[in-house]
Amino acid sequence: MTFTKTLPASRGLPLAAMGVVALLAALFLIPVVIGDEFVYHIFITICLFAGLSTAWNIVGGYAGQLSLGHAMFYGIGGYAGVILMNMGISPWLGMFVGAGVAALVAVVVSYPCFRLQGPFFALATIAFLEVFRVLALHFRGLTGGAMGLMIQLKLGWEWMVFRERLPALIIAFGLMLVCLAVAHLIRSHRLGFYLVATRERESAARAAGVQTVKVRLIAVAVSAALAAMLGTFHAMYLTFIEPAAMFSLSFSIQIAMFALIGGIGTIYGPLLGAALLVPVTEFARGMLGAEALGLHGFVYGVVLVLAVLFMPNGIMGALQRFTARRTGGEEQAVQAGPVVAAARTAESPEERPAIGREVMRVENLDKHFGGLHVTNNVSFSLREGEILGLIGPNGAGKTTVFNMISGFLQPDSGSVSVLDREGRFQNPVTPGDFAALGVGRTFQIVQPFAAMTVEENIMVGAFYRHHDVNDAREAARETAHRMGLAPWLNAEARGLTIGGLKRLEVARVMAMEPRILLLDEVMAGINQTDVRRAIDLMLSIRDTGVSIIAIEHVMQAVMSLSDRVIVLNSGEIVAEGKPHDVVRDPDVIEAYLGKDFAHAQY
Amino acid sequence: MKRFGLMTTSALALAMMATGALADVKFGALYPFSGQLALLGEESARGLEIAVDEINAAGGVQGEKVVLERGDAVDNNQAIGEARRLISVAAVKAIFGSYSSARSIAASQVAELAGVPYFELGAVADEVTSRDFKYLFRTNPTADHMGKLIVDMIVNKVAPGIGKDPKDLKIGIIHEDSSYGTSVAGHQERYGKEAGLNIVTTQGYPAATVDMSSIVLDLKQREVDVVLQTSYQNDSVLFLQQANEAGYKPAAIIGGGGGYSMIPTAEAVGKDVIEGVLDADFTQYAVNTEFTPGLEAFVEAYKAKYGSEPRSGHSLNNYVGAMAILKAIDKAGSFEPDAIVEAVAGIDIPQGETAAGYGVQFGAGNQNERASMMGMQWQDGKLVTVYPDAAAAADMRFAN
Amino acid sequence: METFLQVVANGLMLGGLFAIISIGLTLIFGIIKVVNFAHGEFLMAGMFLTYLITTQLGLHPYASVVVVAPALFVLGAVTQKLLIQPLLSARDEHVQIFATVGLSTAMINLALLIFGADIANTPSSGLRSSIQLGPVRILEGQLYILICAALLVVGLEFFLRRTQTGRAIRAVAQNRAAAQLMGINVNWIYVLSFGIGAACVGLASSLVAPLYPTSSTIGTYFVLTAFVVVVLGGLGSIPGAFVGAIIIGLLDSLAGFYIGSDLREAVVFGVFLVILILKPSGLFGTRLKLSHIS
Structure with a gap:
């Protein structure tokens, strides 16, 4: 059912779900029906790789961290299983020991690496894998060194070693199902949304209250544990392990490659990739391997290059395009439908709640970037239900102030205090702290989670209040409706116009139900009607008791919205007061239009 | 269809x-x-x-x-x-x-x-x-046979040939660190100890290495007389070349299979350099064919x-x-x-x-x-069987 | 003391070797922001080409550079044009990495297909003779490699800073979009840069081939070390790559002698990880900008 989520642009996907079920059934039944040992072996290999790739995909796909060292965890699982078995402990237990160790190693190894982007992360994982291999070679007492370790051939379920092949297939198939189930659970729950959000836009995810490091660590730990369990099984299946095979770079690449060919980041892509490529590889080897040295490897490399070139989103991507084309007409109709002006008009002024107590206090903020004094002794406060306009010429330091009052930048000195629900002032530090106190922000340059649908984007915010997917979805829909985004719920965010993206940005924050809303130029670059609507929207938000600080250049909006305006120039507050007073202030005019213009006024 | x-x-x-x-x-x-x-x-x-x-x-x-x-x-x-x-x-x-x-x-x-x-x-x-x-x-x-044969060869042939008591020879073992090199080196150590040989160092290195100069220096500094190397081709070539270039000339170098038995190795390092190098391996072709x-x-x-x-x-x-x-x-x-x-x-x-x-x-x-390996030596650009005597096609040669 | 000096000298020579191989990689890495996993195979291809030219035509290996460097330039330019270019707009770097991994696999096996699994020996033409420099001994060929690496660094820096094309390349490297607005043909610059990077590898292969036996897998021996060097030196910094290479060479040599040859890899990769984690921009890299926040 939730399979549809990975293919947001298409409908009628019970078909796809049926396809998956049919594929899984085939994976199990074909070898059983044929009953041939070799066929068993191929299908066990498919299950193994499908499981490993699915586990990899949690890190490489959902979290977007390209690990080329996953054999590290597979190897740890293998060694744990064999070492313990030779001590007389069943691999069923060893499997979990290995999983535990692997998860621990994964966390320790990944934590410092998450600062690294793209290729650097990949290189770091390769380096860790190499270090593990060398260590496995070096500590012979434990690992048997280069000569490897053999298991005693004790047969039976207890020892996971069998004469017949069916039990091995059952275990491999079962483990693969576990991997798929875990991947599915993660993807369809909060963690999955958080991971994808973090992958797409880390800063926006942090603003949405996502503890980006924590969710990634959970992802690598889970992924490593699953890989290790498969490693234990495979070691029992091979009955012999050695560092060169267990900590192999090419094996790691292979794991990632199946996911890539199948479709990175999708739940069933890795399964498809393995189910298709393993048999093809086997047959290619059979057909070409004996013919000429290297021919098979050459063909393999060329196929990989071609697949990457012409199917960069993998088989799932191609399938998606295909189904999208089939249902394309319908989609068009929806997109072109009348835009519902869903934003409520401002309620009558009398109903507006009075401006209340202070909710945020900013004192003496200072910030230097190198020699540049970007924020100079900035102090102000925000009251409940108030809209505070923050204006100033380009480069005045508005966004820097925003970054400091949302935890994205630490001030050199000064403090930011936020009133918590119990009525005490707190001094939050990280974006997570701010989010916890009900501070939500948007970004000047919109930061949509491009690969997610509009609904999923808003859900990332909604998850802050709702643990359950359905509740979050419900809340997201409601928010989308309020923001006039309802018609595009199932469209990918990357397809929205700039106005739509700005609204999406606000919607995501609103779904977090903030008490203080920081809006960074949400009206820049949108058309007149949209500005009008946005003003109404902000007023209606204010009327629910939310306090707003808005950086804005659109003067029409500033004048009609703000209860109070602060003018920032060169990092200093040059004026503060009612909108109409402030715009007459000579300092302000000077700041915006230059000295000459200011003088000319007198 | x-x-x-x-x-x-x-x-x-x-x-x-x-x-x-x-x-x-x-x-x-x-x-x-x-x-x-x-x-x-x-x-x-x-x-x-x-x-x-x-x-x-x-x-x-x-x-x-x-x-x-x-x-x-x-x-x-x-x-x-x-x-x-x-x-x-x-x-x-x-x-x-x-x-x-x-x-x-x-x-x-x-x-x-x-x-x-x-x-x-x-x-x-x-x-x-x-x-x-x-x-x-x-x-x-097996690896066991190889280790045993090499130690036997040192005791029975090499030491007398150099004119020293086997126990006075300083032996250095170097090996590539995969299963092959490691297990042969293990047997060399074991049989060497049994025979009372003085093994001064055992060092592994990855076969995919591009530099062995530090190993050569180490052996040179320890004044190792007999170097035992178990290796593939690339590292055999590297060691022989770099030892030669560093001016390190041990009394004997005994290779274990792999790279040492192959003609391209000899071509790569040059016939002068490989002359006199010993090798233990499966039976090769220049052998006393009566045996x-x-x-x-x-x-x-x-x-x-x-x-x-x-x-x-x-x-x-x-x-x-x-x-x-x-x-x-x-x-x-x-x-x-x-x-x-x-x-x-x-x-x-x-x-x-x-x-x-x-x-x-x-x-x-x-x-x-009954399986056993044979000892060979590069003589005039050819790999000739020199040990055991029954199979030998030529006498073992020594530089001095 | 004498031994220590010899270890250091060996490390320097090794550093020169790593430098000449890494310069092309850092150039490509820095400008196109693509990790070329097939870099080692470019070297392998260049070495086989050198081998063929020297053995078939009887030329001195160094003379073969007039053919090898342009050939590698074409190989690099074609790789960029046909393989990397179409993927530059791809959603994530995953695909680019896999494209070059695929290229690497294909090239290794193609070499296996053509040349077999045997090693190919390029005649050393006297480059293996050792020179006594005070207390230490080094190889003639190694010394030339070190000198050429240094000259290449100076030459490339001159090219990038003082010529019109070089400035255009640097502009593209610093800000692709801005360079495009300035009327620079970014795609052409990329093709050119990849070609130049590959040609540097061509030069390296003609220098390295007479000293090391060539085989289809020779590239994999060098490529990981080259990555370490490039990251250590700082993304895209050519002098950085040179200094990084010397450091890694010394480290490798010292660790191999004083710690043990089986752990030298662990030491090198350990240092790599420490640098990567503590200072991902490397020794000479520019600070990574947090441009996505503001």
Whole structure:
């Protein structure tokens, strides 16, 4: 059912779900029906790789961290299983020991690496894998060194070693199902949304209250544990392990490659990739391997290059395009439908709640970037239900102030205090702290989670209040409706116009139900009607008791919205007061239009 | 499409039945035919193929023509897969293999569980025969033999040749750090200690190294007299070159197999540099042929079939092992696994009666107890057998 | 002391070797922001080409550079044009990495297909003779490699800073979009840069081939070290790559002698990880900008 989520642009996907079920059934039944040992072996290999790739995909796909060292965890699982078995402990237990160790190693190894982007992360994982291999070679007492370790051939379920092949297939198939189930659970729950959000836009995810490091660590730990369990099984299946095979770079690449060919980041892509490529590889080897040295490897490399070139989103991507084309007409109709002006008009002024107590206090903020004094002794406060306009010429330091009052930048000195629900002032530090106190922000340059649908984007915010997917979805829909985004719920965010993206940005924050809303130029670059609507929207938000600080250049909006305006120039507050007073202030005019213009006024 | 498939299948089945009628017996040839180990995997398989040709020319096994089904053991998982395929799809009566120890360990386990005889003709790791398998036999000498032969050679030949007491020699062991180098080095240490040799250092290094100058310096500084290196080709070349360039000239360098036995190694380092270097390996070709009857015929058959000289001793050793096994199976009476095992277990070929010199008789773990390696030396650009004396084609030479 | 000096000298020579191989990689890395996993195979291709030219035509290996460098330039330019260019707009770097991994696999096996698994020996033409420099001994060929690496660094820096094309390349490297607005043909610059990077590898292969036996897998021996060097030196910094290479060479040599040759890899990769984690921009890299926040 939730399979549809990975293919947001298409409908009628019970078909796809049926396809998956049919594929899984085939994976199990074909070898059983044929009953041939070799066929068993191929299908066990498919299950193994499908499981490993699915586990990899949690890190490489959902979290977007390209690990080329996953054999590290597979190897740890293998060694744990064999070492313990030779001590007389069943691999069923060893499997979990290995999983535990692997998860621990994964966390320790990944934590410092998450600062690294793209290729650097990949290189770091390769380096860790190499270090593990060398260590496995070096500590012979434990690992048997280069000569490897053999298991005693004790047969039976207890020892996971069998004469017949069916039990091995059952275990491999079962483990693969576990991997798929875990991947599915993660993807369809909060963690999955958080991971994808973090992958797409880390800063926006942090603003949405996502503890980006924590969710990634959970992802690598889970992924490593699953890989290790498969490693234990495979070691029992091979009955012999050695560092060169267990900590192999090419094996790691292979794991990632199946996911890539199948479709990175999708739940069933890795399964498809393995189910298709393993048999093809086997047959290619059979057909070409004996013919000429290297021919098979050459063909393999060329196929990989071609697949990457012409199917960069993998088989799932191609399938998606295909189904999208089939249902394309319908989609068009929806997109072109009348835009519902869903934003409520401002309620009558009398109903507006009075401006209340202070909710945020900013004192003496200072910030230097190198020699540049970007924020100079900035102090102000925000009251409940108030809209505070923050204006100033380009480069005045508005966004820097925003970054400091949302935890994205630490001030050199000064403090930011936020009133918590119990009525005490707190001094939050990280974006997570701010989010916890009900501070939500948007970004000047919109930061949509491009690969997610509009609904999923808003859900990332909604998850802050709702643990359950359905509740979050419900809340997201409601928010989308309020923001006039309802018609595009199932469209990918990357397809929205700039106005739509700005609204999406606000919607995501609103779904977090903030008490203080920081809006960074949400009206820049949108058309007149949209500005009008946005003003109404902000007023209606204010009327629910939310306090707003808005950086804005659109003067029409500033004048009609703000209860109070602060003018920032060169990092200093040059004026503060009612909108109409402030715009007459000579300092302000000077700041915006230059000295000459200011003088000319007198 | 489906019908076509059906037709081909039935045609194939017919064809198979037809060939079956010609009374063929199928054996598996499981070697790494692609990937990194392909060169010597292929070379090993050629020995087996020549043995099969010879047996077929002489009337086959139990009156049936032997047909080899190749399996490509490119990695451990693949070795298992191919072993399965050979057993279940190709229905082979026995498997011959495998050059690589890791592949052999993985694949023979499949055969053991399936109750199909597995004959190892070339892998050297001790673990292959340390598992007390019933259906696994190994004909070739192992890492243990190599370590023992090298130590014997130092004690009996090298030390007297240099004019020193063996106990006064400083021995340095260096080895590539995969399973092969590590296990040989382990045996060198063990036998060396038993013989009272003074081993001053043992160092492993990755075979894929691009620099061995620090090892050379270390050995030079320790004033090592005899260097034992177990290595592949690239690292053999590197060590010999860098030792030479650093002006390090130990009294003897003894290589262990791999790179040291190959002509391209000699070409790479130059004939002057490799002159006098010793080497322990499978039986090679420049040997006292009275000790290795059938060697010349083998080389002739090889040249006729493949159009070149044998590239290493691997083919010869696989040939010798395969001949012994196939002749035994011929007398087994049936192709039932237990009949084959019984016949093979009864093999008794004395020393000096095979083309590799060593005899065949299986002992503990079904390892050929009579297998042995030979000591060789690069003399005037050729690899000549110098040890043991019975097999020697020339005397060992010393620089002084 | 003498031994120590010799270890250091060996490390320097090794550093020169790593430098000449890494310069092309850092150039490509820095400008196109693509990790070329097939870099080692470019070297392998160049070495085989050198081998063929020297053995078939009887030329001095150094003379073969007039063919090898342009050939590698074409190989690099074609790789960029046909393989990397179509993927530059791809959603994530995953695909680019896999494209070059695929290229690497294909090239290794193609070499295996053509040349077999045997090693190919390029005649050393006297470059293996050792020179006594005070207390230490080094190889003639190694010394030339070190000198050429230094000259290449100076030459490339001159090219990038003082010529019109070089400035255009640097502009593209610093800000692709801005360079495009300035009327620079970014795609052409990329093709050119990849070509130049590959040509540097061509030069390296002609220098390295007479000293090391060539085989289809020779590239994999060098490529990981080259990555370490490039990251250590700082993304895209050519002098950084040189200094990084010397450091890694010294480290490798010292660790190999004083710690043990089986752990030298662990030491090198350990240092790599420490640098990567503590200072991902490397020794000479520019600070990574947090441009996505503001």
